[in-house]
Amino acid sequence: xxxxxxxxxxxxxxxxxxxxxxxxxxxxxxxxxxxxxxxxxxxxxxxxxxxxxxxxxxxxxxxxxxxxxxxxxxxxxxxxxxxxxxxxxxxxxxxxxxxxxxxxxxxxxxxxxxxxxxxxxxxxxxxxxxxxxxxxxxxxxxxxxxxxxxxxxxxxxxxxxxxxxxxxxxxxxxxxxxxxxxxxxxxxxxxxxxxxxxxxxxxx
Numbered sequence: 001x002x003x004x005x006x007x008x009x010x011x012x013x014x015x016x017x018x019x020x021x022x023x024x025x026x027x028x029x030x031x032x033x034x035x036x037x038x039x040x041x042x043x044x045x046x047x048x049x050x051x052x053x054x055x056x057x058x059x060x061x062x063x064x065x066x067x068x069x070x071x072x073x074x075x076x077x078x079x080x081x082x083x084x085x086x087x088x089x090x091x092x093x094x095x096x097x098x099x100x101x102x103x104x105x106x107x108x109x110x111x112x113x114x115x116x117x118x119x120x121x122x123x124x125x126x127x128x129x130x131x132x133x134x135x136x137x138x139x140x141x142x143x144x145x146x147x148x149x150x151x152x153x154x155x156x157x158x159x160x161x162x163x164x165x166x167x168x169x170x171x172x173x174x175x176x177x178x179x180x181x182x183x184x185x186x187x188x189x190x191x192x193x194x195x196x197x198x199x200x201x202x203x204x
């Protein structure tokens with residue numbers, strides 16, 4: 001009996017060791033609310049924008065399963081609502097974050113952010129269970145990269161009439177920087193009339 005208990009205990013320890021020696025990535029959900037529920041929002045010519053920053057370790061982990069702020073990146077969720085009769089184009093490269101001194105930041109590529117917080121495959125292989133731990137780290141990195149890419153604002157976002165679209169932007173502002181009071185600026189192009197609308201919100 002004692003021998004069986006010992007074997008069960010050793011098996012449990014081995015399983016725990018196997019789990020701890022494997023990397024994983026847990027996909028999170030970004031809660032997208034109605035535009036009028038956001039504090040930071042603005043409208044121009046029938047197009048509206050809202051923004052929400054996740055500039056704390058807890059906020060980042062809640063939507064990305066990683067603290068990207070520790071690497072200097074801050075995720076900002078932006079929501080665009082089109083109440084016009086035209087399609088609206090927003091170029092991701094034209095969106096900028098501006099601090100109180102007027103310094104501007106452009107969005108970083110999601111692959112750059114995912115790479116900054118990737119699991120070290122060789123470290124998992126050496127400290128875990130060889131090829132199994134190596135492959136688990138590779139799978140986690142692939143899942144993370146795909147998730148960050150899927151959640152990101154497209155390079156060319158088209159918002160159809162009476163539709164709402166959203167996505168994440170990543171700004172490299174430096175480790176530990178809180179961005180309350182920063183401004184998010186975007187240009188929305190009405191594709192039929194070829195008019196540009198300037199949108200600007202201040203993060204709380």
